[in-house]
Structure formats: C-alpha cells, structure tokens
Amino acid sequence: MPEYRSLREGIPMLEACMTPDLASEITLQPVRRHGVDAAILFSDIVLPLYAAGIGLDIVPGTGPVVTNPVGDAADVAALPELDAGQVTPVADTIGLLIRELGETPLIGFAGAPFTLASYLVEGGPSRNHERTKALMHSDPKTWHALLEKLAETTLEFLRVQLRAGVDAVQLFDSWAGALSLRDYREFVLPHSRRIFEGIAEVSDVPKIHFGVGTGELLGAMRNAGPDVVGVDWRVGLDEAATRLRAAEPAAGAPVVQGNLDPAVLFAGWDAVEREVRRILDEGGRVDGGHIFNLGHGVLPTTDPEVLTRIVELVHTTTAQR
Amino acid sequence: MPEYRSLREGIPMLEACMTPDLASEITLQPVRRHGVDAAILFSDIVLPLYAAGIGLDIVPGTGPVVTNPVGDAADVAALPELDAGQVTPVADTIGLLIRELGETPLIGFAGAPFTLASYLVEGGPSRNHERTKALMHSDPKTWHALLEKLAETTLEFLRVQLRAGVDAVQLFDSWAGALSLRDYREFVLPHSRRIFEGIAEVSDVPKIHFGVGTGELLGAMRNAGPDVVGVDWRVGLDEAATRLRAAEPAAGAPVVQGNLDPAVLFAGWDAVEREVRRILDEGGRVDGGHIFNLGHGVLPTTDPEVLTRIVELVHTTTAQR
Numbered sequence: 001m002p003e004y005r006s007l008r009e010g011i012p013m014l015e016a017c018m019t020p021d022l023a024s025e026i027t028l029q030p031v032r033r034h035g036v037d038a039a040i041l042f043s044d045i046v047l048p049l050y051a052a053g054i055g056l057d058i059v060p061g062t063g064p065v066v067t068n069p070v071g072d073a074a075d076v077a078a079l080p081e082l083d084a085g086q087v088t089p090v091a092d093t094i095g096l097l098i099r100e101l102g103e104t105p106l107i108g109f110a111g112a113p114f115t116l117a118s119y120l121v122e123g124g125p126s127r128n129h130e131r132t133k134a135l136m137h138s139d140p141k142t143w144h145a146l147l148e149k150l151a152e153t154t155l156e157f158l159r160v161q162l163r164a165g166v167d168a169v170q171l172f173d174s175w176a177g178a179l180s181l182r183d184y185r186e187f188v189l190p191h192s193r194r195i196f197e198g199i200a201e202v203s204d205v206p207k208i209h210f211g212v213g214t215g216e217l218l219g220a221m222r223n224a225g226p227d228v229v230g231v232d233w234r235v236g237l238d239e240a241a242t243r244l245r246a247a248e249p250a251a252g253a254p255v256v257q258g259n260l261d262p263a264v265l266f267a268g269w270d271a272v273e274r275e276v277r278r279i280l281d282e283g284g285r286v287d288g289g290h291i292f293n294l295g296h297g298v299l300p301t302t303d304p305e306v307l308t309r310i311v312e313l314v315h316t317t318t319a320q321r
Numbered sequence: 322m323p324e325y326r327s328l329r330e331g332i333p334m335l336e337a338c339m340t341p342d343l344a345s346e347i348t349l350q351p352v353r354r355h356g357v358d359a360a361i362l363f364s365d366i367v368l369p370l371y372a373a374g375i376g377l378d379i380v381p382g383t384g385p386v387v388t389n390p391v392g393d394a395a396d397v398a399a400l401p402e403l404d405a406g407q408v409t410p411v412a413d414t415i416g417l418l419i420r421e422l423g424e425t426p427l428i429g430f431a432g433a434p435f436t437l438a439s440y441l442v443e444g445g446p447s448r449n450h451e452r453t454k455a456l457m458h459s460d461p462k463t464w465h466a467l468l469e470k471l472a473e474t475t476l477e478f479l480r481v482q483l484r485a486g487v488d489a490v491q492l493f494d495s496w497a498g499a500l501s502l503r504d505y506r507e508f509v510l511p512h513s514r515r516i517f518e519g520i521a522e523v524s525d526v527p528k529i530h531f532g533v534g535t536g537e538l539l540g541a542m543r544n545a546g547p548d549v550v551g552v553d554w555r556v557g558l559d560e561a562a563t564r565l566r567a568a569e570p571a572a573g574a575p576v577v578q579g580n581l582d583p584a585v586l587f588a589g590w591d592a593v594e595r596e597v598r599r600i601l602d603e604g605g606r607v608d609g610g611h612i613f614n615l616g617h618g619v620l621p622t623t624d625p626e627v628l629t630r631i632v633e634l635v636h637t638t639t640a641q642r
Contacts (some may be wrong), residue, residue: 128583128584128620129584130583130584130587130620130622131587132584133582133584133585133587133588134584134585134587134588134589134592135588136588137585137588137589137592137596138588138589138591138592177534177555179555180554180555180556180557180582181555182557213498213534215536215537216536216555216556233501234498234500234501234502234537235501235537236501236503261454261501262449262451263449263450263451263453263454263455264454264455264458265451266451266452266454266455267454267455267456267457267458267459268455268458268459270459271455271458271459275458299449299451301451
C-alpha cells in the first residue's frame with residue numbers, strides 16, 4: 001500500500017516494529033483501506049530475538065541477517081531469552097490499537113521455534129535449511145535445547161501481547177513445510193505445543209497456527225494445540241479439514257483458514273473472483289466453517305484495490321448465506 | 322566435487338553443456354568417484370531454450386536470466402522452437418559417453434514445460450511464480466500455446482538424446498510443487514503427458530518424472546505417463562507408492578525413486594546411515610521395489626566422500642537382500 005511505503009520511508013523494519021505510534025498506524029492501514037474483519041499486529045518474526053539482544057538486522061532485499069549464527073551447544077547456552085520488559089514498545093503499540101480499533105479484533109503474532117531456529121542457525125534466510133537440519137540430526141540434544149529456549153522467548157512475547165489485550169494469537173512456522181512429517185514430529189512439534197499450552201494456561205483467546213507447504217503436516221500441527229490452522233493454496237480447505245479431523249482425537253478439530261494463492265491476485269479480477277468463490281464454496285461445505293484468508297502473505301507489488309474488492313466480495317457473499 | 326570445479330573453472334555453464342569432451346567428462350566424474358549405477362547427462366534445464374535461440378544466460382549465484390521475458394500471445398508466437406541440429410553437441414556428448422560408459426546406463430535429461438515456462442515468464446528464478454500463475458489464470462489460451470511450444474522443444478531435445486543412445490530419460494519439473502493439484506491438472510499435466518507420449522512413440526526406454534514438493538501431485542504426475550516417479554524427502558517411499566497406486570488405472574503404477582534429503586548429508590555419517598537404512602527399509606517394502614536416490618540435487622558444499630559412502634552402503638545392503 002502506498003500509505004505503508006510512505007510511513008516506512010527511511011525507517012528500518014525492526015525500528016518501525018518498536019515505535020508504537022508508527023507500528024499501530026501501520027497495523028490500522030489495512031483495516032481502514034480494505035475493511036477486513038480483524039487487524040494483525042505489525043511485527044516481524046525475528047523481533048523477539050532482536051529485542052532479547054541477539055545481534056541481527058533485517059537487510060532490505062535479503063531478510064534477517066544474524067551477526068553470529070548458532071552452531072553448537074555453547075552458542076545455544078549463550079543465547080539470551082526474551083524478558084517481557086524488552087518488548088514494552090510492542091505492549092504500548094497494542095494499547096494504542098485497542099483504543100483505536102473499537103469492535104475490530106486484534107490478532108497477535110509470533111514466529112514458531114523451528115523458523116526462528118532456521119534463521120539463527122543458517123544466519124539468514126535459507127532455501128535448503130542444511131545447517132539447521134544438520135544440527136537437528138547430528139546433535140538432537142543441542143537442537144532441543146535451542147528450541148526450548150526459542151519456545152520460551154516466543155511464549156514470553158505472546159504473553160506480553162495477551163496482557164496488552166490482543167484478541168487472538170497467530171504462531172507462524174513459515175519454513176515448517178521444509179520438513180518431513182517424521183522430523184516435524186520429533187524435532188519441532190513438542191516445542192510448538194509448549195507454546196500453545198503456555199498460552200492456554202494464561203488465556204482462552206483463539207490460537208492460530210500457520211505454515212507454508214504444510215499439507216503433509218496438518219495432522220501433526222493440529223496436535224500442537226491450535227484452534228485454527230491456516231493452509232496455503234496447495235491443499236483445498238475441504239481436504240485440509242479432512243486431514244485435521246483424521247488426527248486424534250476425532251472431536252474438536254481446528255477451524256481451517258486461508259487457501260487463496262497470493263500469486264492469483266496478479267491474474268485480473270475475473271480469475272480472482274473465480275478463485276474467491278471456489279474457496280467460499282469449499283470452505284462453506286466444511287463443518288464448523290472456515291476463515292477466509294490468503295494462503296500466504298500479500299506479495300509486495302500486489303494492487304491494493306484487488307484486496308479491497310476481495311474483502312467486499314467475501315462480505316457480500318457470506319452475508320447472503 | 323573438486324575435479325568438477327577444476328574442469329568448469331572459467332567456463333560458463335551453457336558453454337560447458339555444449340562442449341562434448343567437457344560435458345562427457347563431467348558426466349563421467351560421479352560414476353568414477355562414487356561408483357553409482359547410472360550416469361546422468363550433464364545438462365541444464367534451460368539448455369534447449371538457449372540452443373533454440375532464446376536470449377538467456379546462467380548468472381552464477383542467480384540462475385537463468387532471460388533477456389526478453391514472455392508476457393503475451395505475441396511473445397509466445399515469436400518464441401523459437403528447438404531444431405534437432407541446434408543440439409548436435411549434446412548428441413556428440415552422448416556418443417562419447419556411450420563409448421566410455423560400457424555397461425553403465427546413461428540417463429538423458431530435460432526440464433518440463435511448466436518449469437521452463439516459469440523461467441521464461443518470470444525472466445529468471447522465482448519464489449512465488451506470480452507472473453506465471455497470472456498468465457495461466459488470466460489468459461489460458463496463451464498459456465496453453467506457450468506450453469505446447471515448450472513441450473515440442475523438450476520432446477525434440479529428448480528425441481535427440483534418444484537417437485544418440487541414452488538408456489532412460491528424466492523429465493524434471495522442478496517448480497511443479499508450487500501449484501495446486503487443480504491448476505497442475507488443468508494447466509500442466511496435458512503438456513507433460515504429451516512429452517511422455519511422444520517419447521513412447523519412438524522408444525521404449527524407462528521414463529522418469531520428478532519435481533520437488535509434489536506430494537499432492539503424485540497421482541496426477543503418474544497420469545503423465547512415466548515409468549518412474551521421483552519424490553523428495555517430504556513423503557516417504559511407501560506413502561508415495563500408495564498415492565501412485567491410488568491413481569487410475571490401479572495396475573502398472575510407476576516405480577518410486579528418491580527420498581534422501583540432501584540437507585541430511587551435512588549431519589555426519591551416523592545420521593546419514595540412519596536415513597539411508599530407513600529409506601532402504603521403506604523402499605524395500607514397496608511392491609516393485611524402488612530406486613535409491615537423493616530427494617533433490619546435491620547441494621554445492623556437500624562433502625563428496627559422504628556420497629561415496631552412501632553408494633557403498635546401498636550396494637552392500639541391497640546385495641544382502
């Protein structure tokens with residue numbers, strides 16, 4: 001959105017996340033422009049690591065770059081954990097938002113331990129996650145110690161958001177789809193579950209879990225304990241719901257969310273409308289309904305007008321049900 | 322491999338592919354060093370496009386960069402198709418290899434139409450394939466015209482390889498896993514099937530099909546007509562075989578191949594051995610057996626010694642069966 005680019009001009013990402021009036025204004029922009037049903041806290045996956053004192057920077061065009069990547073047990077032992085006081089600006093941002101948003105709910109946001117670990121071990125974004133996978137397979141003890149620490153940091157970050165008043169939380173495991181189900185269950189699931197359990201201990205807000213390319217992992221992700229599971233465009237909502245229901249226990253499967261391929265937003269309105277209607281149809285057939293959403297983040301060059309029309313179409317169509 | 326880096330030093334990728342004594346020597350290197358059971362023709366996915374006269378270059382660290390990306394029907398109409406005479410050096414490479422390889426079979430190689438189209442439409446490697454997906458959804462007629470041309474080029478390239486004497490062919494659809502099953506069936510499958518049908522018209526060599534992250538697509542990829550389907554590490558060989566068998570017709574499902582995560586090769590020998598044995602166990606339980614392979618290409622910084630030990634372990638273990 002042009003208004004976002006204009007606000008962010010000259011301000012580094014992590015600084016923007018830690019500046020309450022700026023971060024709250026950015027959070028409000030899509031609500032004002034598109035009329036979406038909820039706001040999502042403007043933040044970044046690596047923010048709690050940065051706030052905890054881990055040397056890292058978000059380099060435009062590259063992504064997060066970690067000054068001293070984590071390689072062994074000593075590195076893990078030296079890794080600081082987040083203290084609530086280090087993210088006071090995030091709590092202040094949420095305070096400002098709660099006053100502005102009125103009836104519109106605010107969704108909190110944090111990265112899941114595996115995705116954070118990949119950034120720390122690789123030193124930045126990685127296509128193949130080879131150092132991360134090498135650590136988990138060669139030294140499971142160090143791996144689990146790392147993920148325990150990251151789970152505590154993530155949980156602390158989400159607790160701060162909950163105390164400040166968010167109405168739901170989303171745990172983003174961006175890279176989980178790079179793992180086999182076997183590795184996900186052994187090396188990742190216990191730590192993501194710890195976070196959802198920790199949230200449930202202090203709050204009863206809805207808990208959302210999401211990752212890209214996680215069709216094979218949906219049953220296991222359900223077992224982490226979320227109330228909502230987001231899917232990308234590779235698996236339809238009806239099929240995703242079936243896979244979530246196939247996991248134990250049979251009752252109480254999470255609600256499904258997502259499925260619109262962000263790339264389709266470049267294909268012109270006819271194609272977009274067709275896809276939106278297909279998702280509303282498929283999602284409408286799922287017991288317990290669905291939450292309409294993209295299957296991944298909005299791509300930077302997307303025409304914002306298309307998003308406004310999608311929100312209108314979803315609202316009009318679902319109002320007629 | 323150091324001997325590969327040494328041979329390639331100062332020689333651009335596409336030039337190396339088009340220089341028979343060099344390309345044949347590179348093809349032989351892993352056979353000599355690791356004792357693998359087959360050689361794979363040293364080539365590049367975009368080679369037939371380059372040979373047909375499409376302006377492109379492989380930029381180290383980036384990948385293929387296309388001078389004039391394809392955007393509309395006029396661009397597609399202007400796109401040259403490959404003529405067999407333009408890849409004579411590839412036929413010559415195969416001729417040299419057949420003489421050198423003796424009993425070791427040689428596998429030919431080409432990129433599938435969707436992956437080639439993505440390079441042409443995006444102008445280079447793409448994470449989200451948004452221009453490609455926009456074209457397929459907004460202008461299906463132009464999309465299908467583009468894929469028909471690319472299928473003809475690929476088929477011509479493989480026919481040249483078959484006439485020169487390759488013992489099998491592999492069709493690589495690197496990016497197919499970015500698509501939903503619905504889009505794959507409508508926009509990609511007919512064109513990949515055309516290639517396998519075209520090969521079957523002139524030869525009865527085994528036909529291998531592979532893509533990364535294609536767990537959702539395996540049944541459809543089978544319907545393209547391959548004899549072997551490669552899978553990455555996200556789906557086990559037994560599960561992959563089940564999905565291939567679930568597609569119609571029930572009889573004659575393809576053989577499965579692959580499954581070792583190339584990232585695991587960085588985790589030390591104990592972890593590698595565990596994974597290799599697991600794959601041999603799972604693959605050994607599949608009716609019709611399996612072909613041992615990595616689940617994707619060897620990563621550049623892999624220790625070649627690990628690959629040699631893997632080949633030894635696979636040979637020793639399977640000899641005892």
